[in-house]
Amino acid sequence: xxxxxxxxxxxxxxxxxxxxxxxIEQELQHYWPHFKGKIVLCNCDDPYESNFFKYFALHFNHxxxxxxxxxxxxxxxxQGSELVFSFDGNGETxxxxxxxxxxxxxxxxxxxAIDLDDVQxxxxxxxxILSTLSTGDFRSKxxxxxxxxxxxxxxxxxxxxxxxxxxxxxxxAKKSLIIGNQNVITYKEVFPxxxxxxxxxxxxxxxxxxxxxDDYKPKKTRYWQDETGQKWRSLGNICWFTNLEIPxxxxxxxxxxxxSAKLYPQYDNYNAIEVGKTADIPYNFGGVMGVxxxxxxxxxxxxxxxVGATESERKGFSNGLWKTESGVAQPLVxxxxxxxxxxxxxxxxx
Numbered sequence: 184x185x186x187x188x189x190x191x192x193x194x195x196x197x198x199x200x201x202x203x204x205x206x207i208e209q210e211l212q213h214y215w216p217h218f219k220g221k222i223v224l225c226n227c228d229d230p231y232e233s234n235f236f237k238y239f240a241l242h243f244n245h246x247x248x249x250x251x252x253x254x255x256x257x258x259x260x261x262q263g264s265e266l267v268f269s270f271d272g273n274g275e276t277x278x279x280x281x282x283x284x285x286x287x288x289x290x291x292x293x294x295x296a297i298d299l300d301d302v303q304x305x306x307x308x309x310x311x312i313l314s315t316l317s318t319g320d321f322r323s324k325x326x327x328x329x330x331x332x333x334x335x336x337x338x339x340x341x342x343x344x345x346x347x348x349x350x351x352x353x354x355x356a357k358k359s360l361i362i363g364n365q366n367v368i369t370y371k372e373v374f375p376x377x378x379x380x381x382x383x384x385x386x387x388x389x390x391x392x393x394x395x396x397d398d399y400k401p402k403k404t405r406y407w408q409d410e411t412g413q414k415w416r417s418l419g420n421i422c423w424f425t426n427l428e429i430p431x432x433x434x435x436x437x438x439x440x441x442x443s444a445k446l447y448p449q450y451d452n453y454n455a456i457e458v459g460k461t462a463d464i465p466y467n468f469g470g471v472m473g474v475x476x477x478x479x480x481x482x483x484x485x486x487x488x489x490v491g492a493t494e495s496e497r498k499g500f501s502n503g504l505w506k507t508e509s510g511v512a513q514p515l516v517x518x519x520x521x522x523x524x525x526x527x528x529x530x531x532x533x
Contacts, residue, residue, distance in 0.1 A: 200393035202339045202362060204234040210387050210423055214360060217427050218246040224333035226321045227340050229255030230283050235338055240302045243288040251285040252329055256319035280319030284312050330355055346372045358427055365420040368476045369492050369523050377479060378489045383432050385423030388480040392417040436481050438466035451515040455526055469532035473514055473524040491526040
C-alpha cells in the first residue's frame with residue numbers, strides 16, 4: 184500500500200520537480216561543519232537524476248563524510264538526465280529501485296580533483312556500491328533501516344507526501360535539511376515543530392525553479408522551455424526546513440515601526456493585532472500579533488515567541504488558535520478574512 188501511495192505521488196506533476204545544483208550549493212554552503220564524519224542519506228534521490236547525489240559525491244572528501252547513501256523508487260521518470268551511465272553495464276538504463284552506498288570517492292583519473300568522471304567511473308566499475316531495493320519507498324522497511332543508520336537526511340521529498348515524510352524524520356529523531364512548500368507551515372504535523380523550535384527555516388525562502396519531466400503539461404505562468412527543450416517550472420513559495428543549527432536563526436530583526444491602533448487593527452475574533460508585513464512589526468507592542476507565514480524566514484526564538492497559527496484547511500487541525508465552533512479558520516478584520524497567519528509576541532515587551 185505504501186508503494187502504491189508513492190507511485191500515485193510520483194505521477195502527480197507537483198512531485199516531479201528536480202532541484203538545481205546551484206540551489207543546493209547555495210544552501211549547503213552554510214552547513215558544512217555539520218557533515219564531518221557523518222552518514223548522509225538522500226532517500227528520494229536516484230543518482231541517475233539527483234543533483235543532491237551529485238553534490239555530496241563531488242564534495243564527499245571536502246565535507247569529510249563517513250558515508251553517502253542514496254535510494255530511489257522504481258520507475259524514475261527522468262532517469263539518466265543528470266548522470267548518464269548504465270546500471271547493468273550493457274548500455275541500457277533500468278527503471279528499478281536501488282541504493283548507492285559510497286564510503287570513498289578517489290581521484291580515479293588522477294587529474295588532481297574529484298569530478299563527475301570520477302563519480303561515474305566509480306559507479307560503473309564498483310558493483311559493491313550498487314544494489315537493488317524492493318520498492319525504494321522511503322517508508323518501506325529496508326529504507327527505514329537505512330534511515331536509522333543515517334546521521335543527516337538531505338533531499339527534496341515528494342511534495343504531496345511531505346506530512347508523512349517529516350513525521351518519519353521526527354519519529355526517528357533525525358537531523359535533516361529538506362525542501363518544502365511554505366504552505367505546509369500550518370499543517371498539524373509541521374507547525375508544532377516550528378513553534379517548539381524542533382525545526383526552523385533555512386536560508387533560501389521564496390522563488391525556486393525546478394526541472395520537470397518531458398510529459399509535464401505546460402502552465403500559463405511560471406513555466407518555460409529552454410533552448411535545449413528542457414521544461415522548467417518555478418514556485419514562489421519554496422523554502423528549506425532544517426533542524427541543523429545555523430547563525431541565521433539567531434540574527435536579531437531590526438524593528439523600526441511604532442504601534443498605533445490606527446495602523447494595526449484588532450482582529451474581530453481574537454485578541455491580537457494584524458501586522459500585514461513582517462517588516463511592519465512594531466517594536467513597542469507587547470501583546471499577541473498576527474503576521475504572514477513568511478515571518479518564519481526572520482524568526483529568532485530569542486527575540487519572539489510563537490503562540491499559535493490559524494488552522495489548516497484540513498478538518499481536525501487543533502494546533503491553531505481557532506476553534507471549529509467559531510465557523511472560521513482565519514482571523515477577521517472588519518469582517519474580512521486574512522490569509523494564514525502566525526501568531527507571536529515579543530516577550531521583552533510583555
